[in-house]
Amino acid sequence: MMEEETVFRVEAEGLVESLEAGLLALRDAPRNAELINKVFRDLHTLKGSGAMFGRDDIASFLHDFETAFEQVRAGSVKLDAALIGLSLEASDHVAALLAGGGTAPGDALLGRLAEMLQTAGTEPARVPLRFRFWMDPRTLDLGGKPEFILDELRKLGATNIRPVLDELPPLSEMDPMRLYLGWEGEIDPKISEDQIRAVFLFHEDGLRLELECASPPAQHEADPESVDTPVPGRTADTQRQLMRVPAERLDDMMNRVGELVIAEARLLELAANSGDPNLVTVAEDIQRLTTAMRDTTMSIRMTPIGAITGRFRRLVHDLTTKLGKPIEFITEGEETELDKTVVEQLTDPLMHIIRNVVDHGLEAEEDRVAMGKAAKGQIRLSARYSGAEVLISLADDGRGLNRDAILKRAVERGLIAAAADVPEEEIARLIFEPGFSTAEAVTELSGRGVGMDVVHRTIEALRGSLEVASEPGHGTTVTLRLPLTLAIIDGLLIEVGGERFVIPLAAVDEIVELPAAHAAVRSGNAFLDIRENLVPVLRLRTLLQSENAPDPHQKVIVVTSSDGRVGLVVDRIIGSNQTVIKQLSPLHAGLKIFSGATILGDGSVALILDVPQLVTRGRTVVETGKEAA
Structure with missing residues (x-):
C-alpha cells in the first residue's frame, strides 16, 4: 500500500506542475481552446486519481474547479486573470494537501470561486x-x-x-x-x-x-490566432512509457559506475604492463562496456534546464501581481541539459536573482513609459553550451546597477576605503558579499542582504563562477558558468614537470607543437600565431612553479571557454582517459586553477585543471602583455 501511495503522490505532483504550467500559459492566451482542455484534463485526472487512492480531500476540493473549467470550455464562463489567479492558488493548495497540509485554505478558496462564478453570471454561448x-x-x-x-x-x-x-x-x-x-x-x-x-x-x-x-464545441471559443499557441507539458515525443526512479538510486548507480571506471583504468594499466595479448583484449572489451555504461548512466542523470523554468514563470506571475509591475518572462535554450544535481541546486539562486531584478532592477510602469521604454519590463533566462561548461544568463531591461549606492554602502560596511578606485567588475562583485544590500528598508522581497550571498555560495559549491554586466538605464545581466557534470568526464591526461594533470576534453580545441623559437622562453610576452590568430599562451611549468628541465618537444593545447582561447604549454600528452571527478579537500579548495582530482589507473592522483580560470589568466596576458604566472 505504501508503494501505491508513493506512485500516486509522484504522479499527482507531476499533474500539479502540468496544471500550473497550463494556467500560466493561459494568462497570455486565455481563449486558447487546447490550453483550456489541457487544464480541464489535469483537473479531471487529479480528481479521479485522488478518489481512486482514497484522497477524498483532494477529489472533493477539485470538483468545483473542474466544473468551473467545464463551463469555460462550454463558453458559459469567461476565463479572466482573476479565475486564473484563483486556480493557481488552488494548485498550490493541492500541492500542500499532497505534502500533508490542512484543509482550511481550501474551504476559503471554494467560497471565493463560488462568489466569482456567481458575480460573473452565465454568458450565452454563441450559436453557430x-x-x-x-x-x-x-x-x-x-x-x-x-x-x-x-x-x-x-x-x-x-x-x-x-x-x-x-x-x-x-x-x-x-x-x-x-x-x-x-x-x-x-x-x-x-x-x-x-x-x-x-x-x-x-x-x-x-x-x-x-x-x-x-451550440459550438469548446474549441470554437478560441481565437484563430491563439490555436497554435504551444501547450506546456508533455509533447508527442515525450508521451512514451516512462519509469520513475528515486534520485538516491541514480546517485548510487553513478557512484558505482565511477568506481567501475577507476577499476577499469587499473585493469588496463596492468594488462598493458603484462604483455599478455589475451588479457589486453579482455581489458579493452571491459573498457568498451564501461564507457557505454558510463554514457548511459550520464544521460539518465542529465536534466534539461526547462525542468525548473516553470517555477520561475510562477514566481514572476506572483511578483507581477504583488508589485503591480507588468513583466514579460522569456526563456531560451530550455533544452540545454546539465547534471540533475546541478539543476536541482540552481532553483534557489535563480529565484533570488529574479526577486532582486523585480524589486530593484525593473522600474515601475509609469517610470518606464516616461523614460521611453516599453511599459512591460522584460526578464530573459537563457542557457547554452560553451565547451565543458553551460552558461546560464538572466538579463533584464531595467535601470541597471546603482554604482554610487553600491560604493556608498561598501564604504559604510568597511569593505572598501572611501577614496579607493574600484574597477567596474569589482563593484559588481560587492553585491554578493554576505549581508550586503543597498535597500533603504527591509521588504518581503529583499533588503536583508542574504539572497545574493546564497547565489554566490551555491554557485561556488557547484564549481561554477558568476559574472555581472550592467549598463545604467539599460539593465543587468548575471551569467552563471557551470560544469556540465559533477561526476565523470572525458579527460586529456598530460604531464608537466614530471607531474600528471587532466584537462577536460570537451574544452580542447586543438594541439600543436611549440615552435622552437618559443621553447627556451620561460616568461615574458607569450603569444602564438595559430592559423593567423594570436592566441595568448600560458606555460604551465611557470604557473605550477616546476623546477625540472622541460621536455625538448613541448606541446601547446589550445583550450576554449566562453571568454576566448588560450594555449597551455605542456611537456607531454599521455592520452585520453575517463575521469571520475573527486572533490578537493577544504585545504585545497582555494586553488582556483584546479576544479577537482581523479584517481589514475596506477592508483596515483591527478589534479583536474579548471579551464575557465586558466583562460581568465590568459586574458591577463592580452591586457598587460605579461605572462600570468
Missing part, C-alpha cells in the same frame, strides 16, 4: 450554423473538385470543416472514382442559406445539404 453535405457520387468522374467547394466555404467564414465517413464502404468494395465522403462544419448564422447554396451553384445535382443551429 452547423452544415453537413454530400455531393453527387459521380463528382470526381465528372471532373469536379470538392477542395474548391471547401475553399469557398472557408471564404464565407466556415470553421472546423471535417470529413463525414458514414457512407465509406469497406476497402474491398471501394470504387476509386466514386465520391463517398461528406463534410461538416460550422459557420456564422448571419450567413444565409442562399449564400451557402450559392457555393454549390454548379453542383446542385445529387447534392444533399443539411443545416441546423447548434
Whole structure:
C-alpha cells in the first residue's frame, strides 16, 4: 500500500506542475481552446486519481474547479486573470494537501470561486450554423473538385470543416472514382442559406445539404490566432512509457559506475604492463562496456534546464501581481541539459536573482513609459553550451546597477576605503558579499542582504563562477558558468614537470607543437600565431612553479571557454582517459586553477585543471602583455 501511495503522490505532483504550467500559459492566451482542455484534463485526472487512492480531500476540493473549467470550455464562463489567479492558488493548495497540509485554505478558496462564478453570471454561448453535405457520387468522374467547394466555404467564414465517413464502404468494395465522403462544419448564422447554396451553384445535382443551429464545441471559443499557441507539458515525443526512479538510486548507480571506471583504468594499466595479448583484449572489451555504461548512466542523470523554468514563470506571475509591475518572462535554450544535481541546486539562486531584478532592477510602469521604454519590463533566462561548461544568463531591461549606492554602502560596511578606485567588475562583485544590500528598508522581497550571498555560495559549491554586466538605464545581466557534470568526464591526461594533470576534453580545441623559437622562453610576452590568430599562451611549468628541465618537444593545447582561447604549454600528452571527478579537500579548495582530482589507473592522483580560470589568466596576458604566472 505504501508503494501505491508513493506512485500516486509522484504522479499527482507531476499533474500539479502540468496544471500550473497550463494556467500560466493561459494568462497570455486565455481563449486558447487546447490550453483550456489541457487544464480541464489535469483537473479531471487529479480528481479521479485522488478518489481512486482514497484522497477524498483532494477529489472533493477539485470538483468545483473542474466544473468551473467545464463551463469555460462550454463558453458559459469567461476565463479572466482573476479565475486564473484563483486556480493557481488552488494548485498550490493541492500541492500542500499532497505534502500533508490542512484543509482550511481550501474551504476559503471554494467560497471565493463560488462568489466569482456567481458575480460573473452565465454568458450565452454563441450559436453557430452547423452544415453537413454530400455531393453527387459521380463528382470526381465528372471532373469536379470538392477542395474548391471547401475553399469557398472557408471564404464565407466556415470553421472546423471535417470529413463525414458514414457512407465509406469497406476497402474491398471501394470504387476509386466514386465520391463517398461528406463534410461538416460550422459557420456564422448571419450567413444565409442562399449564400451557402450559392457555393454549390454548379453542383446542385445529387447534392444533399443539411443545416441546423447548434451550440459550438469548446474549441470554437478560441481565437484563430491563439490555436497554435504551444501547450506546456508533455509533447508527442515525450508521451512514451516512462519509469520513475528515486534520485538516491541514480546517485548510487553513478557512484558505482565511477568506481567501475577507476577499476577499469587499473585493469588496463596492468594488462598493458603484462604483455599478455589475451588479457589486453579482455581489458579493452571491459573498457568498451564501461564507457557505454558510463554514457548511459550520464544521460539518465542529465536534466534539461526547462525542468525548473516553470517555477520561475510562477514566481514572476506572483511578483507581477504583488508589485503591480507588468513583466514579460522569456526563456531560451530550455533544452540545454546539465547534471540533475546541478539543476536541482540552481532553483534557489535563480529565484533570488529574479526577486532582486523585480524589486530593484525593473522600474515601475509609469517610470518606464516616461523614460521611453516599453511599459512591460522584460526578464530573459537563457542557457547554452560553451565547451565543458553551460552558461546560464538572466538579463533584464531595467535601470541597471546603482554604482554610487553600491560604493556608498561598501564604504559604510568597511569593505572598501572611501577614496579607493574600484574597477567596474569589482563593484559588481560587492553585491554578493554576505549581508550586503543597498535597500533603504527591509521588504518581503529583499533588503536583508542574504539572497545574493546564497547565489554566490551555491554557485561556488557547484564549481561554477558568476559574472555581472550592467549598463545604467539599460539593465543587468548575471551569467552563471557551470560544469556540465559533477561526476565523470572525458579527460586529456598530460604531464608537466614530471607531474600528471587532466584537462577536460570537451574544452580542447586543438594541439600543436611549440615552435622552437618559443621553447627556451620561460616568461615574458607569450603569444602564438595559430592559423593567423594570436592566441595568448600560458606555460604551465611557470604557473605550477616546476623546477625540472622541460621536455625538448613541448606541446601547446589550445583550450576554449566562453571568454576566448588560450594555449597551455605542456611537456607531454599521455592520452585520453575517463575521469571520475573527486572533490578537493577544504585545504585545497582555494586553488582556483584546479576544479577537482581523479584517481589514475596506477592508483596515483591527478589534479583536474579548471579551464575557465586558466583562460581568465590568459586574458591577463592580452591586457598587460605579461605572462600570468
